Amino acid sequence: MIFAIDAPRNFSLWYTIYSHGWCSLKPFNIDKETAVLTMVVQPSPGNIIPVQLSELNRKQIRVQIPGKKSVSSHEKKTIESTVKTCLRLTEDYSTFYAEGKQYKQFHWVRKWGAGRLLRAPSVFEDVVKMICTTNCSWGLTTSMVNNFCAKLGTEYDEGKYSFPTPEAIAGCTEKYIRKEIRAGYRSPYILELSKRIVANDIDIESWRSSTLPSGELFDEVRSVKGLGPYAAGNILKLLGRYDYLGIDSWCRKQFRDIHKKKKVSDKFIERYYQPFGKWKGLFFWLELTKDWYDKKFPF
DNA sequence: GCGTCCAGGTCTACC
DNA sequence: GGTAGACCTGGACGC
Numbered sequence: 005m006i007f008a009i010d011a012p013r014n015f016s017l018w019y020t021i022y023s024h025g026w027c028s029l030k031p032f033n034i035d036k037e038t039a040v041l042t043m044v045v046q047p048s049p050g051n052i053i054p055v056q057l058s059e060l061n062r063k064q065i066r067v068q069i070p071g072k073k074s075v076s077s078h079e080k081k082t083i084e085s086t087v088k089t090c091l092r093l094t095e096d097y098s099t100f101y102a103e104g105k106q107y108k109q110f111h112w113v114r115k116w117g118a119g120r121l122l123r124a125p126s127v128f129e130d131v132v133k134m135i136c137t138t139n140c141s142w143g144l145t146t147s148m149v150n151n152f153c154a155k156l157g158t159e160y161d162e163g164k165y166s167f168p169t170p171e172a173i174a175g176c177t178e179k180y181i182r183k184e185i186r187a188g189y190r191s192p193y194i195l196e197l198s199k200r201i202v203a204n205d206i207d208i209e210s211w212r213s214s215t216l217p218s219g220e221l222f223d224e225v226r227s228v229k230g231l232g233p234y235a236a237g238n239i240l241k242l243l244g245r246y247d248y249l250g251i252d253s254w255c256r257k258q259f260r261d262i263h264k265k266k267k268v269s270d271k272f273i274e275r276y277y278q279p280f281g282k283w284k285g286l287f288f289w290l291e292l293t294k295d296w297y298d299k300k301f302p303f
Numbered sequence: 304g305c306g307t308c309c310a311g312g313t314c315t316a317c318c
Numbered sequence: 319g320g321t322a323g324a325c326c327t328g329g330a331c332g333c
Contacts, residue, residue: 139312188326
């Protein structure tokens with residue numbers, strides 16, 4: 005089954021997909037030969053539908069559901085809303101582009117349709133993955149995420165798995181997560197979060213529609229163990245708030261290289277982006293990743 | 304092959 | 319509020 009989803013003006017599918025490292029974490033999968041991104045959608049528990057996205061034309065995204073001639077109206081609605089959520093299609097970036105017009109070094113942003121950061125179907129998946137990026141190499145992050153999918157996700161095709169639900173993780177022991185997922189000291193944090201969600205003690209999915217001021221939302225995100233300033237700042241970006249930078253060691257090095265500085269403090273970086281107001285986190289990230297936009301597949 | 308060192312954020316205890 | 323040390327893994331390095 006094939007259908008199309010309308011894209012907003014200035015939208016770039018591949019610059020959105022490659023906006024950060026999420027596209028290389030399962031269950032996302034990129035086929036560079038066919039230029040197709042595969043993601044999974046769950047219209048109901050246990051019903052997992054792989055969806056293939058590619059460019060149809062400048063204004064539309066091609067959506068293919070392999071091996072299916074049709075889907076129910078509920079399934080189609082869920083697929084459309086999940087794709088729009090992950091690709092940030094319904095968010096308004098007009099004031100961001102207007103702000104970028106004022107700075108010569110950011111004129112490329114609007115022209116190339118950059119700015120939308122790919123996110124997972126659920127906040128839970130984004131948060132667990134973000135914890136898996138802390139204090140380790142990218143290789144270890146991919147290993148932990150692969151293990152989460154393969155050992156606790158649901159197999160939807162041969163050797164292909166969805167991301168586990170909070171229930172699936174909450175049903176494990178800390179020892180299992182340490183040993184089988186190789187999540188190390190992060191294991192109790194992820195287990196505690198999963199158990200709190202299952203017990204309705206916290207509703208992190210509501211963060212995407214929260215009306216709280218960014219500072220209060222940041223504090224709420226920080227209340228989850230394992231989410232420090234770096235992780236919470238980046239989670240906020242995936243919630244559509246760009247008031248925080250989310251600086252890590254890679255960002256510090258990129259900033260130093262771009263601005264030809266030997267040493268910079270985080271406070272210096274914060275001050276540098278202060279003039280960009282509520283969009284500073286996005287301008288910060290785009291400046292650091294500008295060289296990715298020279299290629300369709302930067303990594 | 305084995306042991307040691309190091310990098311990478313966050314938490315906790317302490318000042 | 320700021321700082322030190324522990325947490326855990328995998329990679330690099332020396333032997």
